[in-house]
Amino acid sequence: MLGATGGLIAMQKLVIDGNTWLFALTGAGVSAESGIPTFRGSDGLWENHPVERVASPEGFRDDPALVWRFYSERRKAAKSVAPNPGHVALAKLEEAMGDRFLLGTQNVDGLHTRAGSTRVVEMHGSLWKTKCSSCRRAPFDDAEVYDEGHLPACSTCDEHGHFALLRPDIVWFGEMLATENLARIDRFLSDGAKHRLVFLAIGTSGAVHPAATLVDLARARGAETWLVNLEPPANAQRFENTRTGASGEILQTLFDIR
Numbered sequence: 001m002l003g004a005t006g007g008l009i010a011m012q013k014l015v016i017d018g019n020t021w022l023f024a025l026t027g028a029g030v031s032a033e034s035g036i037p038t039f040r041g042s043d044g045l046w047e048n049h050p051v052e053r054v055a056s057p058e059g060f061r062d063d064p065a066l067v068w069r070f071y072s073e074r075r076k077a078a079k080s081v082a083p084n085p086g087h088v089a090l091a092k093l094e095e096a097m098g099d100r101f102l103l104g105t106q107n108v109d110g111l112h113t114r115a116g117s118t119r120v121v122e123m124h125g126s127l128w129k130t131k132c133s134s135c136r137r138a139p140f141d142d143a144e145v146y147d148e149g150h151l152p153a154c155s156t157c158d159e160h161g162h163f164a165l166l167r168p169d170i171v172w173f174g175e176m177l178a179t180e181n182l183a184r185i186d187r188f189l190s191d192g193a194k195h196r197l198v199f200l201a202i203g204t205s206g207a208v209h210p211a212a213t214l215v216d217l218a219r220a221r222g223a224e225t226w227l228v229n230l231e232p233p234a235n236a237q238r239f240e241n242t243r244t245g246a247s248g249e250i251l252q253t254l255f256d257i258r
């Protein structure tokens with residue numbers, strides 16, 4: 001980058017030393033360079049699929065076929081793409097940091113895991129799991145594409161003599177995030193606060209809670225805050241260090257691992 005005097009300015013790196021604990025929060029922007037559309041914005045997913053109809057318990061109750069069509073299309077799309085350099089950079093960072101790294105993702109596409117990340121909290125669920133809309137049976141792996149003529153029913157409920165539809169294992173609007181997931185993040189931030197704690201948000205609009213408020217939780221624990229995003233998100237002023245641009249490019253050179 002050129003400075004005011006025409007000289008070259010080196011972009012500030014995020015130094016990772018043996019005392020650094022890093023929590024990374026990712027959103028749809030990280031998968032954009034893999035070809036998965038983001039949610040908000042002019043060509044975002046919510047533009048053609050009203051969020052209250054496809055991503056809420058009420059929407060599922062009113063029109064389960066529409067909801068399954070929406071998630072089936074997304075399963076098809078996610079299956080046909082690959083992790084990008086942004087996913088890979090985070091997987092490599094985890095490899096270097098081990099238990100001092102935790103990734104909380106709002107994405108449901110599974111691309112972080114496919115890139116090699118293992119310390120991952122899927123805060124909004126997974127496109128690759130299905131659960132019952134009624135009983136408490138455990139969510140199970142499922143990559144099936146359901147069309148309108150074939151809406152899946154719960155076999156456990158069937159054994160007990162009643163009918164219930166299966167649904168995607170996704171946290172919809174108005175639903176609680178899994179308490180064990182929030183507790184794992186909270187525990188990591190508490191442990192990290194005894195060291196140098198870094199909170200890094202990547203590719204997220206900061207519009208959806210409670211994910212958008214995690215930065216405040218981290219700041220309250222003394223975290224240094226970093227943001228990598230294509231454009232300033234809703235909570236941009238909460239971050240001390242900002243890098244504007246595509247995550248697949250920036251993440252490849254952001255870290256200085258010592």
Ligand code: BV8
Pocket residue numbers: 026027028029030032033038039040041044055106107108124170171172173174175176177202203204205206207208209210228229230231232233245246247248
């Ligand atoms: C809950 C389904 C308790 C998954 C999704 C406090 C204040 C206000 C409202 C609330 C609040 N607390 C709770 C709420 C209500 C609600 C909420 O947040 N509403 C908002 C919208 C006002 N939250 C909830 O309901 C949550 N539950 O709090 O439970 C409760 C319960 C009942 C009653 C009271 C309390 C549940 C939230 C569940 C969200 N689930 N969808 C799916 O189908 O995938 S949300 C959806 O948004 C996605 O899942 C996604 O994960 C999430 C966040 O979006 P982003 O990932 O940020 O994507 P977005 O498109 O917005 O932005 C992309 C960004 O990337 C952009 O900034 C862009 O510039 C950038 N970008 C693009 N390309 C790149 C890039 N950056 C870098 N590189 C690039 N290449």
